[in-house]
Amino acid sequence: MDENRFDDVLQDLPRSFNAPPEPPLDEMWTVIEDAHFNAPVPISATRGMTSPAPWLAAAAALIIGIGVGRYLPRGGNLPGNAASPTAIATNPASATSDTSAVADAYRDQTTRYLGQAAALLVSLPAKDANGRTDAAFASKATDLLVTTRLLIDSPAAVQDPKLHSLLEDLELVLVQIARLRSERNRGDLDLIHQAVEQGDVLSRLNSAVATNQSSD
Amino acid sequence: MPFPVSNLTENGGDRDQRQIYDRVNETQLIARVIAGDRLAGRTLYDTHAPRVYSLAYRLSGDAEKAREFTQDTFIRAFSRLSQFRGDAAFSTWLHRIVVTVVSNARRSELRMAREVLLDEAHSIEFSAPEAEPDLKECIARAVDNLSDAYRMTLIMHDIEGYTHAEIAGILGVPEGTCKSRLSAARAQLREKLAAFRE
Numbered sequence: 130m131d132e133n134r135f136d137d138v139l140q141d142l143p144r145s146f147n148a149p150p151e152p153p154l155d156e157m158w159t160v161i162e163d164a165h166f167n168a169p170v171p172i173s174a175t176r177g178m179t180s181p182a183p184w185l186a187a188a189a190a191l192i193i194g195i196g197v198g199r200y201l202p203r204g205g206n207l208p209g210n211a212a213s214p215t216a217i218a219t220n221p222a223s224a225t226s227d228t229s230a231v232a233d234a235y236r237d238q239t240t241r242y243l244g245q246a247a248a249l250l251v252s253l254p255a256k257d258a259n260g261r262t263d264a265a266f267a268s269k270a271t272d273l274l275v276t277t278r279l280l281i282d283s284p285a286a287v288q289d290p291k292l293h294s295l296l297e298d299l300e301l302v303l304v305q306i307a308r309l310r311s312e313r314n315r316g317d318l319d320l321i322h323q324a325v326e327q328g329d330v331l332s333r334l335n336s337a338v339a340t341n342q343s344s345d
Numbered sequence: 346m347p348f349p350v351s352n353l354t355e356n357g358g359d360r361d362q363r364q365i366y367d368r369v370n371e372t373q374l375i376a377r378v379i380a381g382d383r384l385a386g387r388t389l390y391d392t393h394a395p396r397v398y399s400l401a402y403r404l405s406g407d408a409e410k411a412r413e414f415t416q417d418t419f420i421r422a423f424s425r426l427s428q429f430r431g432d433a434a435f436s437t438w439l440h441r442i443v444v445t446v447v448s449n450a451r452r453s454e455l456r457m458a459r460e461v462l463l464d465e466a467h468s469i470e471f472s473a474p475e476a477e478p479d480l481k482e483c484i485a486r487a488v489d490n491l492s493d494a495y496r497m498t499l500i501m502h503d504i505e506g507y508t509h510a511e512i513a514g515i516l517g518v519p520e521g522t523c524k525s526r527l528s529a530a531r532a533q534l535r536e537k538l539a540a541f542r543e
Contacts (some may be wrong), residue, residue: 135535138484142504145481147486149402152395153412156389160416165423166383301421328449 235285239292240341242276246299247334249273250325253306270306277303295337298328371435379426390419393436396442396505403500404447414450421523422534444515448493469515480541487537495530502527 138145148155249269282284286293303322327333371392377385397418402411421442429438488496497516501507502523509527513520 135538138480138538139503139531139534142484144507146484146500146504147403147406149399149411150408152398154391154394155397157394157412157416157419158390161390161419161423162383162386164420165417166381166386284482301424305423321401326453 138176235283236341237285239280239285240338242273242280243334243338245342246273246277246303247331247338249306250302250331250334253321267307270303273299274303274307291333292337295330295333298330299334302328302330347507371430375426375429375435378423386423393439394419398437399448400501400505400513401443403504404451404497406489414443414446419422421446433514437511440475440511440515441517444497448497451493452477455461483538484534487534490537491530491533495526495533498523499534501532503531 249266253266277296281293281296281300286296302321302324305324353474371389374385378389380404396414398411398415401414401418405411405414418439422439429435457494491499495514498512499513501510501515507515509523510522513523516523518526
């Protein structure tokens, strides 16, 4: 094939390569509308404000806060103070070590959470599991969902794009698992397994846990 | 609130509301979708779905997959709409999602195909040589055999007509990288089609 012929081939590509048919707009919208607007569990739009149970968000925030606090050095500054310009100006070395302690604390909490999420996904039942099992998983997923949404905005995720992307994928999977409470969503287990596999979520989870533990 | 709710709900019928929404800017539309307004969601969807579907079809070559990818893209996008901060255009943000959805599915398919090939290698049998493929088939194979980055860039630029700036925004690479990928993709395509005789 000569140069001119190749140019013709390139110009003809929009017609010759996978020319799309008319999009089935109404058909696709029905699925999207049902998944988003008719979903029993509100998705990220309500993150941190009207999560499945508001008290659960408060409890999760408290647990993460206490967890972070336990890892901070005695007499250390609070996260807000650690980054304050006055504190850094008066004692730069202390400010740096406090910031690093906060990061360590968030990392430890994140590692623990990732381990719990991995355990949940590994033990996720097959599609023929009974309703009671589904409800137990849905409940655990709802707890983890609250923590996920808090961690997505935490310093641990903000500073680590890989972790941030993993948490976002996990959020979607957990939303699906949380919906298993509803009778009509029982058939979604297959889709959940698919989502976990396609996003390579489990191996990314294990690798994140391993990375965090090795940097301890 | 920049767009009063009462005005929207008092107008009778979905069609009237849709006509109003057609005049509302995208930021206001997004705010309405976050608030749970499905008509605003449909308007946003109608604006972007044809292009998203078209790209999904070009990348997958399959109507059923393109439909699933488009659905997944909008379900993901709507569920994360509150995270859209407007740093990039909404269409760029949306196209990043469709590209991710298609790439993940493609990776998964390739992995499964490799496993099937390995299984079949154990029971290989000689079969009659295939008929000489025509130009259209050769082009399809040559494009499909490009690496993901080259294939995506070629399809988006030369087939779907995206600009380098758009592709760079969607794929998260500098424009220069985008141009060099396109050039390399065309060179590989030319090389693969060089042996073709009409």
